[in-house]
Amino acid sequence: MGRIFEVRKASMFARYDKMAKNFTRIGKEIIIAVKAGGPDPAQNAALRRCFQNARSVGMPKDRVEAAIKRAQGKELVNYDEILYEGYAPHGVALLVETATDNHVRTVANVKSHFNKGGGAMGNSGSVAFQFNKMGVFKLNPEGLNTDDLELELIDFGLEELGESTTDEGKEVIVLRVAFTDFGNMQKALEEKNITPISAELEWIPSTTVPVTDEQAEDISKLIERLEQDEDVQKVFHNMG
Numbered sequence: 001m002g003r004i005f006e007v008r009k010a011s012m013f014a015r016y017d018k019m020a021k022n023f024t025r026i027g028k029e030i031i032i033a034v035k036a037g038g039p040d041p042a043q044n045a046a047l048r049r050c051f052q053n054a055r056s057v058g059m060p061k062d063r064v065e066a067a068i069k070r071a072q073g074k075e076l077v078n079y080d081e082i083l084y085e086g087y088a089p090h091g092v093a094l095l096v097e098t099a100t101d102n103h104v105r106t107v108a109n110v111k112s113h114f115n116k117g118g119g120a121m122g123n124s125g126s127v128a129f130q131f132n133k134m135g136v137f138k139l140n141p142e143g144l145n146t147d148d149l150e151l152e153l154i155d156f157g158l159e160e161l162g163e164s165t166t167d168e169g170k171e172v173i174v175l176r177v178a179f180t181d182f183g184n185m186q187k188a189l190e191e192k193n194i195t196p197i198s199a200e201l202e203w204i205p206s207t208t209v210p211v212t213d214e215q216a217e218d219i220s221k222l223i224e225r226l227e228q229d230e231d232v233q234k235v236f237h238n239m240g
Contacts, residue, residue, distance in 0.1 A: 005081025025233050026050060027067040028079050028099040034071035037079070037147040049199045056198045057203070077101050081233075084110045086128035090221040091212055092239045093127040095203045100231040109229055116224030130238055131203040134159070135182035137175040137189065138166075138197045145171060156188040166232055172197060172226045208240030 030050045037044035041051060054064050070077070082103065084096040100106040114121040141163070150161045154176065158178040177185045182201060189196060211219065221240055226235050 001230060005146070019057070021227075023059050023063055024230070025099075026054050026057065026059055027063065027070075027176070028233065029053070030064065031071040032079055032081065034068055039068050039072060045183055048059075048190075049186065051068065052196055052198065054197050056079040074226065082106065083124075083128070084121065085124065086121040087112050087119050087127070088222045088237065088239075090209070090215045092209050092211065092219050092237055093130050093205070094226070095127060095131060095236040096226055097232050097233045097235070098229075098231045102231075106229075106231040109231065110226065112226040113222065113229065114223045117225050118218060119222050128203075130207065131205050131236065132203050133179040134202060135177040135179060135185060135199070136202045136204075137177075137185060137199050138164075139173040139175065139189075139194060140170055140197055143172045144173065144194070149173075152192070153185065156184045158185065162211060166197075202234075205236075206236030208238050210240045 004208050028045065033044060033050050035048035037046055041047045051064065078103070079099040079101055082098050082100060084098065084107070086096070088094050090222065096110055098106050098110070111121045146161065146163075150158065153161070155178040157180075158175060159178060160174070162174050164172055164174045166172055175185065179201065182199075186199060216239060219237070223235050224239060226232050
């Protein structure tokens with residue numbers, strides 16, 4: 001087992017420190033999951049993942065239930081998931097995941113954020129090739145033998161197993177699998193009665209761009225600007 005080194009996270013997860021935005025993000029994910037697979041978590045793996053992530057950020061049960069009801073309501077707002085690509089200052093690539101009910105508004109806002117932040121929005125495919133879409137599971141290490149766990153999970157698509165820390169400094173075990181193996185790993189953990197702290201689909205950079213602290217500050221300002229947009233779910237980058 002090795003240590004999984006993650007790219008600079010101060011800005012990548014800046015919005016995660018803002019509770020209201022977290023709840024909004026997960027609320028949209030719940031609506032999308034219910035619309036795609038129904039309201040029964042036993043039959044909807046995506047919804048189970050949403051529940052896990054809601055617990056990880058302390059989202060109240062009534063907010064979760066409200067999102068499910070909205071997804072089933074007559075006046076349902078349909079959210080489309082759209083990925084935007086571009087470059088921040090100093091050659092750092094950005095992927096911007098959005099969930100929107102108004103494409104025209106979202107693309108205009110994202111383009112404006114790039115321009116005002118000293119970056120440039122690109123066309124589809126201009127940046128994504130520098131990233132791999134992967135499933136990322138974070139586990140509480142208590143009671144787990146990482147060597148045994150690694151051997152047990154290889155057959156379910158495990159590509160990387162390492163250790164990291166949360167933003168609060170807590171040690172976690174990090175599992176990474178290919179996007180196509182996300183469901184296999186989720187099922188394997190459930191069968192082993194292991195409940196992840198979080199289970200996310202993330203864009204992991206294949207290479208990173210080294211930057212100075214001053215350059216990182218420029219890039220962070222653009223990322224923060226994007227993260228504050230109501231239609232933006234997550235921002236990924238390859239800043240080293």
